[in-house]
Amino acid sequence: MxxxxxxxxxxDFVRTRRKESKMTQSELSDLTGVGLRFVRDLxxxxxxxxxxKVNQxxxxxxxxxxxxxxxxxxRRNLGE
Amino acid sequence: MxxxxxxxxxxDFVRTRRKESKMTQSELSDLTGVGLRFVRDLxxxxxxxxxxKVNQxxxxxxxxxxxxxxxxxxRRNLGE
DNA sequence: AAATAATATACCCAAAAAGGTATATTTTAT
DNA sequence: ATAAAATATACCTTTTTGGGTATATTATTT
Structure with a gap:
């Protein structure tokens, strides 16, 4: 795997934006309609x-x- | 659904680029390693x-x- | 026009995502 | 330091993807 x-x-984009907006993962989950688990996985x-789901x-x-x-x-990380 | x-x-991006490169869906499938079915769905x-898979x-x-x-x-998708 | 290549649609199956809940760890506030 | 809040991890279930194959439609070539 x-x-x-x-x-x-x-x-990085989502985490940064969320914190800039002073939201918790739970709030973002509610506001976007995706599951809390998904916000975490994301x-x-x-x-x-x-x-x-990402677009949501x-x-x-x-x-x-x-x-x-x-x-x-x-490009640097392509190898792994 | x-x-x-x-x-x-x-x-649009994939279809355009593929045709610019004069490839068939089947060739793109082989070259990228995703299934032919996926290229079509995409x-x-x-x-x-x-x-x-999309990134692949x-x-x-x-x-x-x-x-x-x-x-x-x-703008981003029509150009380059 | 017929033959061939390319693309699209329909079916099934195995593998994996998303979500829920419960528990653990970390961070923040008091 | 303790309590509370936020984030992370683990287990389980349902749903859906991706892929294979077979068939149909469309496009291209001769």
Whole structure:
């Protein structure tokens, strides 16, 4: 099983935005309609997520999943 | 069940890039390691996809899924 | 026009996600 | 230091994905 990575574009984005908004995971869960468990899996970098669940959360912050040129950081981590 | 939408950021991106590269769905499937069925679901806008499968395809085109401002979505996907 | 290639649809199955709940650990407030 | 709140981990169930294969439709080539 692929290992989790707390620090990836999506996890970092959500965790940062949530804290900036002074929300708890539980509040974000309620406001977005996804399960609390999902918010946790998301922020802790579960490798496999459903796109529409992720979008359900991102949408709350005015964002959405879209193809983006890979960053140097991503390129660096390709090997593992 | 949510309906499929052929024209969304991800589907359009993959279909366009694949055709630019003069590849068939089958070739893209082989080259990326995802199933042919997935390439089809992806290009036809299946509402729910696994992020790591999508990334497996996007990576081939030097991209990856990342949170993107909604207002920029259209611009980002039509260009480059 | 016919033949071939490419794309789309329909079926089944194994594997895994999402969610709920309960428990443990960490962080924050008093 | 203690209590309370927030976050993390573990177990279980239901639902749905991804993939394979077979068939149908559409597009391309000759």
């Amino acid at each position: 692929k290992d989790w990575n707390r620090h990836n574009a999506i996890s 922020e802790q970098g579960k490798p496999n997520l459903m796109t529409d 959360v991102l949408l709350f912050f005015g964002h959405t999943l879209a193809p983006t040129p890979i960053s140097d950081e991503t | 949510k309906d499929w939408n052929r024209h969304n950021a991800i589907s 290009e036809q806008g299946k509402p729910n996809l696994m992020t790591d 395809v996007l990576l081939f085109f030097g991209h990856t899924l990342a949170p993107t401002p909604i207002s920029d979505e259209t």
